Amino acid sequence: MNLEKHIYTSSNSYSFWDVVKASLKGFRDSFYLAKQLAKRDIQAQYRQSFLGVFWAIFPVLINSLVWIFLQSSGTIEVTATSIPYPAFVLIGTTLWGIIGECINLTTQSVNANRSIITKINFDKEALITLGLVKFFFNFLIKIGLIVVFLIFFKIVPSIEILFFIPLLFLSIVFFVAIGILLMPISLLYTDISRLIPIGLQFLMYATPVVYAMPPDGIMRKVMLLNPLSYIISDLRNILTGYGIENPIFWFFGLLVTIVLNIIALVVYRISMPILTERMS
């Protein structure tokens, strides 16, 4: 009889590519588990709520409405946007929300499932998949809202919209990788999870999210230095019928994402036993 064999040993003797392989295998083997857990969380969430999926879009909607009101009432004056301002803000805040969600997703998943992590041996990659599945579920609802806005403002996308899904996917994978790399620290110290939302809020104003990049001045310089600007504005552009402004940026983004992801998977897998020890 051929029995599967597990060897548990001190975690500082490992081979990099073996861990990558084990991690990919973990993703494959745990897909059903991740799906099941996602189903559990989503069912439980909506069973306890009257408004249900509405909560997925509510924060974005409110945030956008505030800015739309500020702009339309003349309280603030922003650089003219290429598309109607409400659509500009809504797409901007939705995309910005995605960044935050992707960074937090792994930490959140791990935190919510502490009790099973410390008791049961399963492929921990399931927790990343779990976070992603839940993320995409909410994302579909938000995309629905964006589509409604695009139709309402009669914005016709060009052929370049075909790039939207791959580039968005690339961005998601990039920020998830960042989130995975931050997870070990933010799980041990709550400081990180407190810092992230504050940092993101601050960064939002240095990124063309609720206003377009001004033609000159200090803000323009700041925004040009901020790599997030390229991500947000290009994604918005291709969604609304404009072209990609920075193809080279995206090309390097792809390379960085691949490297970052492989590192993130290894870090995740080897830090998990050490973290488990601190959770129980």
Next chain:
Amino acid sequence: MGEVLIKVDHVSKKFAKDLKKSLLYGLSDVFSVITGKKQKKLLRKDEFWAVKDISFEVRRGECLGLIGHNGAGKSTLLKILNGLIAPDEGSVTMYGKVGALIELGAGFNPILTGRENIYNNAAIIGFTKKEIAAKFDEIVAFAELAEFIDMPVQNYSSGMKVRLGFAIAAQMEPDILIIDEVLAVGDVNFRAKCYDRMSELMKNCCVIFVSHSMPQISKVCTWSILIEKGIIKAEGENGKIIEAYYDYNYTEDKPILIFSEGCTLEKFSTVQRTFKGEINKLKIDIEIISQTEIKNIDVSIFLMSRELVPICQSNSKLFDEQIILKKGKNQLAFMINKIYLNSGIYNFALTIEGIDTKKHYLWIQNLNSIQVINEYTLGSPIIIDGRFKN
């Protein structure tokens, strides 16, 4: 004997006593593992060895009992065996599918129904979708919850929850089974079913069984290991190990006063404290100081297990003995004619109450512990003095 399924080779694990340090060390461990820097084998400040240099092998068909007091390192060792945490030194090799009966009903969401939670928990403990579908009916039948299967689990009683959890776990077909004693819960019938299923599973596996109940260990396990302060104190045949466990644990216990009104216990002692085999003619000297004269009372002496569960009792009313406590010092003696106890440590308890008034005067337990060492450790506290004839 079958092939070796568990091989534990010089396994050690350190823990930090201080939370802040523990987190800091955790972080530095993560970094040094990622950068491939060799960690120092020595203990850092505020660290201790939770498990130190443990080695053993278990074969298919064997059941190893892990014995030790709270904090001895059993749980840490189980976590290492289960692959939840990595050892700092040494290695563990497990062959085959591992099933752990440690936590029942992991991943249950109280909002969801029993039916939905069967899928959740089964997926977590490693079933595929197909397997769950095939075993679903059996799980529901085993848990005896067909009627309530579509009710949210938060409305289940705690017994029902555990029954459902066990029913799911019981469907595993592992090569290695790790069992923590928490199992076998619920009412008597269900408990019997649990044991039944566990012994069925054990037949074809290699089992590690953790328990504080020595009778269970001696009944279930083929051999056992005593762990104290993270190291193996003794290993081998059950009886010896259980004796070593009791020896290690043998400390003079303090009496526990639960109730005292009108009188106090000054003395409760026997000359002999350690026995081999049957106990014959054991005299207990008792001294009670009473504030008033108390007549018409009912005095009970209990023998209790270490877990303070009464095992047997003597009672003055039953034997129609008239005991009067006069004001001041009272000397009493109680004679145990004959009793045959299982190996282990026992202690006494004394209660005094009024027969007519039902008034409680005294209730003290954990008195004068005695130790019995027999050739074998059996499964129940009292041994029947009888012989087979054929």
